[in-house]
Amino acid sequence: MSAPSSPFAPRSRQRRLREGLVIAVFRAATYVVLLAGGGVFADILIKGSRTVFQAEAPFINTTFLFSAPESLHVFEWEGRRREMGDREFRAFREREPGAADVRAESFVYSAGGIWPCIAGTLLLVAGAMTLALAVGVSSAVYLSEYARDGRFIRFVRLAILNLAGVPSIVFGLFGFGMFVIFFGWNVSLLAGWFTLAFMVLPVVITASEEALKAVPQGLRAAALALGATRWQTIRTAVLPYALPGILTSSILGIARVAGETAPIMFTAAYVVRDRLPWEVERAIDFLFQGVMALPYHIYVVSSKIPQNEYTERVQYGTAFVFLLLVAFVAAASIFLRNRLRARLRW
Amino acid sequence: MPKTAASSSPIVEISDLDFCYGPVQALHGVNLAIPARQVTALIGPSGCGKSTLLRCLNRMNDLIEGARVARGSIRIHGIDIHGPEVDVIELRKHVGMVFQKSNPFPKSIYENIAYGLRLQGVRDRARLDAVVEQSLRGAALWDEVKDRLHQSALGLSGGQQQRLCIARTIAVEPEIILMDEPCSALDPVATAKIEELIQELRARYSIVIVTHNMQQAARCSDQTAFFYLGRLVEQAPTRDIFTNPANPQTEAYVSGRFG
Numbered sequence A: 001m002s003a004p005s006s007p008f009a010p011r012s013r014q015r016r017l018r019e020g021l022v023i024a025v026f027r028a029a030t031y032v033v034l035l036a037g038g039g040v041f042a043d044i045l046i047k048g049s050r051t052v053f054q055a056e057a058p059f060i061n062t063t064f065l066f067s068a069p070e071s072l073h074v075f076e077w078e079g080r081r082r083e084m085g086d087r088e089f090r091a092f093r094e095r096e097p098g099a100a101d102v103r104a105e106s107f108v109y110s111a112g113g114i115w116p117c118i119a120g121t122l123l124l125v126a127g128a129m130t131l132a133l134a135v136g137v138s139s140a141v142y143l144s145e146y147a148r149d150g151r152f153i154r155f156v157r158l159a160i161l162n163l164a165g166v167p168s169i170v171f172g173l174f175g176f177g178m179f180v181i182f183f184g185w186n187v188s189l190l191a192g193w194f195t196l197a198f199m200v201l202p203v204v205i206t207a208s209e210e211a212l213k214a215v216p217q218g219l220r221a222a223a224l225a226l227g228a229t230r231w232q233t234i235r236t237a238v239l240p241y242a243l244p245g246i247l248t249s250s251i252l253g254i255a256r257v258a259g260e261t262a263p264i265m266f267t268a269a270y271v272v273r274d275r276l277p278w279e280v281e282r283a284i285d286f287l288f289q290g291v292m293a294l295p296y297h298i299y300v301v302s303s304k305i306p307q308n309e310y311t312e313r314v315q316y317g318t319a320f321v322f323l324l325l326v327a328f329v330a331a332a333s334i335f336l337r338n339r340l341r342a343r344l345r346w
Numbered sequence B: 001m002p003k004t005a006a007s008s009s010p011i012v013e014i015s016d017l018d019f020c021y022g023p024v025q026a027l028h029g030v031n032l033a034i035p036a037r038q039v040t041a042l043i044g045p046s047g048c049g050k051s052t053l054l055r056c057l058n059r060m061n062d063l064i065e066g067a068r069v070a071r072g073s074i075r076i077h078g079i080d081i082h083g084p085e086v087d088v089i090e091l092r093k094h095v096g097m098v099f100q101k102s103n104p105f106p107k108s109i110y111e112n113i114a115y116g117l118r119l120q121g122v123r124d125r126a127r128l129d130a131v132v133e134q135s136l137r138g139a140a141l142w143d144e145v146k147d148r149l150h151q152s153a154l155g156l157s158g159g160q161q162q163r164l165c166i167a168r169t170i171a172v173e174p175e176i177i178l179m180d181e182p183c184s185a186l187d188p189v190a191t192a193k194i195e196e197l198i199q200e201l202r203a204r205y206s207i208v209i210v211t212h213n214m215q216q217a218a219r220c221s222d223q224t225a226f227f228y229l230g231r232l233v234e235q236a237p238t239r240d241i242f243t244n245p246a247n248p249q250t251e252a253y254v255s256g257r258f259g
Helices: A013-052 A062-066 A086-095 A115-146 A151-164 A168-182 A189-213 A217-225 A230-259 A294-303 A311-343 B050-057 B088-094 B109-119 B125-138 B142-148 B158-171 B188-201 B214-220 B238-243 B248-254
Strands: A069-077 A080-085 A105-112 B010-021 B024-035 B039-043 B067-076 B095-098 B176-180 B206-210 B223-228 B231-237
Touching: A013 A062, A013 A311, A062 A115, A069 A086, A080 A086, A080 A105, A105 A311, A115 A151, A115 A189, A115 A230, A115 A294, A115 A311, A151 A189, A168 A189, A189 A230, A217 A230, A217 B095, A217 B158, A230 A294, A230 A311, A230 B109, A294 A311, B010 B050, B010 B206, B024 B050, B024 B067, B024 B206, B024 B223, B039 B050, B039 B214, B050 B067, B050 B176, B050 B206, B050 B223, B088 B095, B095 B158, B109 B125, B109 B158, B125 B142, B125 B158, B142 B158, B158 B176, B158 B188, B188 B206, B188 B214, B206 B214, B214 B238, B223 B238, B223 B248, B231 B238, B231 B248, B238 B248
Parallel strands: B024 B231, B039 B206, B039 B223, B095 B176, B176 B206
Antiparallel strands: A069 A080, A069 A105, B010 B024, B010 B067, B223 B231
16 A cells, blocks of 8 residues: 555646646637737738828828828829829919820829818717717616616616617618608718717616616715705715716727717718818708718728729728727726716725 | 603604515504603614614605505604605704714715705805804814815724714704614724714704614613514613613513523
């Protein structure tokens, strides 16, 4: 007989191998995700920065950021290859004698910039989030503070959750039928706001409800015991402390609203529009105009026009700006939330 | 048999009260008179209904779904507080409450005290200042916090937070103050301070205190009511309950044989 084995003897080789294998699989899965994400970012950053940044001062391609899209004209002139946008090309032909009948190849949207798209996306996000927060927070307050938990309320919650699973193109179609056709708003900012707001409402409501539930019950009790009405309690002792959580949820909403193409392609987005959104004659026209938007522009320049060496610049440049914009808006919201949170610790 | 003993005129009269949470009956035929400007302690083992009774007095139970008075009444100054003429908001201004877990708002000390007045629409700065000082003095907290009124109330210690909650309650000038195990989360020094405070407050307010701590009931109450399984077993002047209880169950409980 050998010595009685220690209860702490090392495990068998086979069991250790199996353990190691499991860890390796999980680790590999994580790295695949990391690799995929990193690949996408790197691709867009590298290709996009070629469009957005330039070697000479001011190092940022201001034409690309701050002007409207134009067609690109490419032609030979005095033995040199020239690339010009619409306006430049027109001026050039008037200036240079003999240039009037120069033969140029034209590529749509490959010159100029994406300023109307940036403006349009910012407007869409601002309006849709305002609407979604107003309606979403109100209904979350109703659901978590007022409504008694009955069969109907459970049904409402289920319906809201299901709404979150509806594909965005369906929201787009709904918006088209409802706002564009039935309400007669045409393709407009207003129709886009409502469609996008409806799309993010489930996220906003669900997350706001969670945020409201996370406010300690003791604060409600304290307010009520001091003679506050229900609404006073909610306004002074619940909502302020739920706000950081609600903002967190809306940060996710912002990324979604800014990023979705499907809901706006029928309701709010124009392929091209030279005039900027605030260049309207009457104030009311502001609401009823279509706008350009970054995701839709990427879609158009990637699939609706002939592809060539010039389109890639616009595609990646737009994607790059788009990523930065979403990151910027999200960072601003996070900053705002953290400031609120620091004020309200319990 | 419960015997009603009140040395001064009762401010609250509870008669034949049955109280239910949905299908579960929590209080059975409770008859209790709470004297004005005295401290009444409600004691008894967990689940005996003492907290339920306390929360009936300012109708905080209204917030619990299915909770209802099945029979009997609670009268304050002779008015049935569940009657149609009673606005629960007004009731709660007259019947303040201090909770087991101190629950200051995550605001400044000043704003915590001013909260109740602000609810009532008071904006006059001088009046708010006066009430804040007066309430903090009343809760024996003024000297400790007078230099940091505008700092967060959450920076206070547990005992200070609880006294802040008492100050917040007396700022709206209730007649009755309900205390639901106000010291159960506090250390002995903080507890002693609260007990001392209760002694000072009884000159101006009628206090009902729920406590698990029998020494506390013995030390700081005038009347004691012993509850068991949703029934009032005995109510008497505190000294009688602890030295000469009429009911054997009371005796068993106060002498520590069960509970």
